[in-house]
Amino acid sequence: MLLHSSKYAVKALVYLVANASEEHKLLVKEIAEATDIPKAFLSKLFQQLAAKNYISSTKGRHGGFYLTEAQLKNSVLDIIIEMEGKDRLQECILNLDNCDAENPCAIHELIVDEKTALRERFKNITLAHLKE
Template sequence: MFSNSTKYAIKAVLYLAVHSSEEQKIMIKDIAEPINVPKHYIAKILQALSKKDIISSTKGPKGGFYLTSDQLQTKVMQIIETVDGEERLNSCLLSLEKCNSDNPCSLHHLVFDEKNKINERLKMTILKDLRQHIMRGESILPL
């Protein structure tokens, strides 16, 4: 359902949500290693997220990436849409271009309602909520 890029983006943003602040910025190499993503790959993803103001970055010796309190209000769906676009979540599981409610593939009716429920939850869930789950030990995050 998610591309690798989206998975990496969510992992990186959650890592920032837990470990960064405006005073505690994190460099690319310090994000890439714990989430197990090549530095150059995660750098491109983080730059795209920064351009959309989902995360913040500062250049220089004390630079790096971080989240502001406002950015902790970002919905998970905004990350997904920034990286993959909305089409990815609404696309056919079998990647059939002509699949839709009027012309369904064999899996369409099996997953359509559940995909819609997941999409709605992703549109409602904010980073701060996921961060709280991690901080309470209810979810894991690569360290």
């Protein structure tokens, strides 16, 4: 249901939240090795997240990636939407363009409650929650 970019981003952020701080920044190489995510792919994901201020980075000798207190307030749903380019959790699971509440596909009504609940859970999980 989710793209690899979303899964990898969340997986890497779980590691970043647990292991990095403004005083102890992590390099992409470290995160990639620890999470078994291809380094080049993770580098692109982190560039995208940093450009949208979902994570912070500094260059130089003590550079690397970390999260600020404000960034820890972002939800997992925010990250998923950024990675996916849209809110795929509101789309038809069969990828039908004309499926919605007024024109449901064959399984729409069977899963709409679960999809809605999953979306709400992702919305209510902040990056700070990933530390717990």
